[in-house]
């Protein structure tokens with residue numbers, strides 16, 4: 001029973017996760033002067049991102065990534081795709097970029113799926129909705145990122161469910177999420193048509209165990225248990241310009 005009840009989604013800032021590996025071999029071979037110049041240039045770029053955030057014209061955050069999948073993630077939110085592309089190019093023109101390899105990136109747009117809205121209201125005039133579509137990223141200690149799909153597999157096809165069925169499941173999902181209020185902040189990036197999965201999920205927490213607990217708890221909820229398909233998970237620690245300097249010091 002196909003219902004073709006596509007959902008109205010609300011979109012906010014465009015999102016670019018730039019995961020980089022540091023080429024330590026090259027870094028160690030560079031002279032102290034070359035390294036200092038590269039770090040200075042990077043710090044200059046970070047200051048421009050901070051100024052952009054001060055002006056509420058976007059948001060940026062940097063984390064170091066654990067394990068072999070990446071060393072750093074730069075997460076950018078900006079009003080247009082042009083700005084995201086310009087950021088990538090500016091970064092790649094720096095000396096620091098010569099010491100990095102890009103293994104993974106993700107493009108999406110901050111999305112609210114409007115399953116739970118107040119009828120008759122223009123959602124974008126609601127300050128709570130605006131805060132979620134144009135979020136200033138929290139400066140919390142840890143980040144967790146993973147892409148995901150909703151399954152289209154035989155009987156388990158999310159896109160063949162009625163609006164009401166989807167709404168009920170999303171309500172239950174939201175109830176679980178709400179238990180983590182103040183401890184886990186989620187940014188859902190819609191990436192249909194932009195990247196290889198349907199959503200990029202970014203979570204922030206001060207205690208990394210919150211990620212384990214919320215993802216595990218959601219696995220038992222029907223929308224994740226039956227319909228969730230997940231890509232690679234990446235987890236990281238917050239980096240400030242001072243700790244980045246220390247990380248790169250030999």
Ligand code: VOV
Pocket residue numbers: 111112113114115116148150170173174176177178180181184185186188199201203214215218219224228
């Ligand atoms: C802090 C926790 C938290 C909270 C409060 C929360 C709430 C909500 C609400 C109320 C809604 C629906 C309306 C909207 O706002 O879009 C959503 C929507 C969504 N979610 Fe969520 N979610 C959380 C957290 C949270 C997590 C941890 C995950 C990953 C799932 C898992 O198993 O690993 C997730 C996924 C999503 C997705 C992919 C969508 C879009 C689904 C679609 O089909 O369109 N989400 N989510």
